[in-house]
Amino acid sequence: MELAKTHTEIRVAGGKLPPIPLPTNCPGCGVALDSDVLRKHGYVCDCGHHFRLGADAWIALVADRGSWKERWGDVRSHDLLNWKVPKPYQATIDQLTEEGLNEAVRTGTCTLGGRTIWLATFDFRFVGGTLSIVAGERLARGMEQAAASGLPYVLIAASGGARMQEGVLALMQLAKVNAAVGRLHAAGVAYFSVLTDPTFGGTAASLALLADINIAEPGAAIGFTGPRVIKQATYADLPPGFQSAEFQLAHGQVDMVVPRTELRRLLAHLLEMYP
Numbered sequence: 001m002e003l004a005k006t007h008t009e010i011r012v013a014g015g016k017l018p019p020i021p022l023p024t025n026c027p028g029c030g031v032a033l034d035s036d037v038l039r040k041h042g043y044v045c046d047c048g049h050h051f052r053l054g055a056d057a058w059i060a061l062v063a064d065r066g067s068w069k070e071r072w073g074d075v076r077s078h079d080l081l082n083w084k085v086p087k088p089y090q091a092t093i094d095q096l097t098e099e100g101l102n103e104a105v106r107t108g109t110c111t112l113g114g115r116t117i118w119l120a121t122f123d124f125r126f127v128g129g130t131l132s133i134v135a136g137e138r139l140a141r142g143m144e145q146a147a148a149s150g151l152p153y154v155l156i157a158a159s160g161g162a163r164m165q166e167g168v169l170a171l172m173q174l175a176k177v178n179a180a181v182g183r184l185h186a187a188g189v190a191y192f193s194v195l196t197d198p199t200f201g202g203t204a205a206s207l208a209l210l211a212d213i214n215i216a217e218p219g220a221a222i223g224f225t226g227p228r229v230i231k232q233a234t235y236a237d238l239p240p241g242f243q244s245a246e247f248q249l250a251h252g253q254v255d256m257v258v259p260r261t262e263l264r265r266l267l268a269h270l271l272e273m274y275p
């Protein structure tokens with residue numbers, strides 16, 4: 001497949017992406033940002049810097065216009081463990097909900113290039129995209145339905161790991177979603193994972209890197225534990241570019257690094273290849 005060389009070839013079938021908060025200047029090249037131009041380019045700067053997107057933007061980017069059907073949006077997190085530090089967990093959930101966010105994972109069906117798929121996307125804005133009981137439940141249910149119906153499953157990952165405010169119940173989600181991935185594989189259903197900046201912890205250690213094809217965005221940080229903690233624990237000098245998408249590609253952890261401007265076209269192509 002020939003990859004386009006310019007951002008103008010982006011295919012954002014869902015139409016305009018929602019506005020996102022942007023710095024005045026690009027952290028990659030320092031150039032002053034034009035939010036309208038950037039939005040048309042999928043929030044990718046000409047220098048190649050990929051700005052982080054929320055779940056709403058990912059749905060607009062991946063799904064054909066008007067095709068998104070959200071599932072289990074009414075299944076919501078609540079504070080099971082009476083967690084208070086550093087802030088009461090319930091207050092965090094309530095505040096994010098008031099801001100219009102709905103969990104760290106949203107899932108549903110849509111079409112991509114006319115083909116029906118299951119789509120799940122993390123949202124880093126919701127408690128760092130952490131894998132919670134509800135996030136795990138939405139992911140596992142979608143995978144089980146994809147396995148039963150034969151529809152391909154596409155994941156967009158962006159996560160700090162498991163949600164500490166839900167303790168071991170959040171850690172249990174790793175096993176649950178991995179079992180659901182196993183059902184996808186057993187059913188011979190295509191599973192594509194897109195790892196965006198950042199994908200860490202339990203999410204990287206479970207479903208995000210277990211797809212048939214693991215695709216990473218350029219420059220995305222991907223790993224289990226972050227470099228600062230690794231350095232503190234091992235006193236080792238970490239190599240340049242450690243845990244970048246390109247580093248993980250060179251070390252066999254991901255299968256390809258693809259610019260966001262090419263993602264829809266790539267996914268449509270892969271869906272064609274998988275019967």
Ligand SMILES: [Zn+2]
Nearest residue numbers: 026029045047
């Ligand atoms: Zn830039």
